[in-house]
Amino acid sequence: MSSYLPGTDMTRFIRELMEFVALSDDDIEAIRRTAPVVLAHEDAFTRALYDHFLKFEATARFFLGDDGRPDAAKLERRRHSLARWLRETAEVATTQEFSYYLLAVGLSHSHRADSRGGVVPPHFVVGAMSLAQTALARLFRETLGDAGRALEASQAWNKLLLVHLSVLLLGYVPPARP
Numbered sequence: 001m002s003s004y005l006p007g008t009d010m011t012r013f014i015r016e017l018m019e020f021v022a023l024s025d026d027d028i029e030a031i032r033r034t035a036p037v038v039l040a041h042e043d044a045f046t047r048a049l050y051d052h053f054l055k056f057e058a059t060a061r062f063f064l065g066d067d068g069r070p071d072a073a074k075l076e077r078r079r080h081s082l083a084r085w086l087r088e089t090a091e092v093a094t095t096q097e098f099s100y101y102l103l104a105v106g107l108s109h110s111h112r113a114d115s116r117g118g119v120v121p122p123h124f125v126v127g128a129m130s131l132a133q134t135a136l137a138r139l140f141r142e143t144l145g146d147a148g149r150a151l152e153a154s155q156a157w158n159k160l161l162l163v164h165l166s167v168l169l170l171g172y173v174p175p176a177r178p
């Protein structure tokens with residue numbers, strides 16, 4: 001791995017990190033094989049995540065309307081965006097288009113200030129990825145009917161989710177200069 005500035009070549013950044021976390025062909029196969037299970041529960045997954053965000057004042061404020069109550073339309077839009085990310089994640093896309101989509105998602109948290117909530121604090125993005133990992137591990141345990149396969153799927157998804165997390169954090173963390 002040679003040095004370069006992350007953000008200048010997102011496809012390479014993602015490819016290198018996938019290599020670093022040892023996301024193997026078997027992992028990619030496990031993710032694609034379990035994608036139908038994940039996508040069948042997409043609605044419950046996105047609902048659970050946003051219900052969780054609404055439980056805490058610090059995260060709920062991003063989803064409230066002017067009357068201070070949860071804004072159903074805003075929540076629906078956010079759930080829709082999250083579902084798109086989940087679908088694209090399940091495909092393990094590594095194209096240039098996907099890489100910059102992911103960077104744009106990150107920047108919308110780190111740079112696009114919301115009138116009520118401000119910029120999304122990075123520790124909640126990290127926390128949300130932990131919630132996603134936990135939800136998927138539970139789903140695999142409950143649906144795959146085999147502890148070994150559930151573990152294999154969780155490990156593979158965990159690797160990929162943390163590669164994504166690194167991209168989502170790029171807008172917060174100034175890249176170290178080579």
Ligand code: HEM
Binds near residue numbers: 058085128
């Ligand atoms: C697993 C972590 C997360 C993922 C994968 C994720 C995914 C997304 C996606 C795909 C979008 C749409 C981006 C766009 O269209 O440009 C979005 C927007 C947004 N997300 Fe997240 N999100 C995560 C965590 C969070 C957290 C923790 C919060 C706040 C508590 C949050 C609040 C928002 C808000 C307010 C927007 C709208 C930003 C704007 O004004 O455009 N997200 N998110």
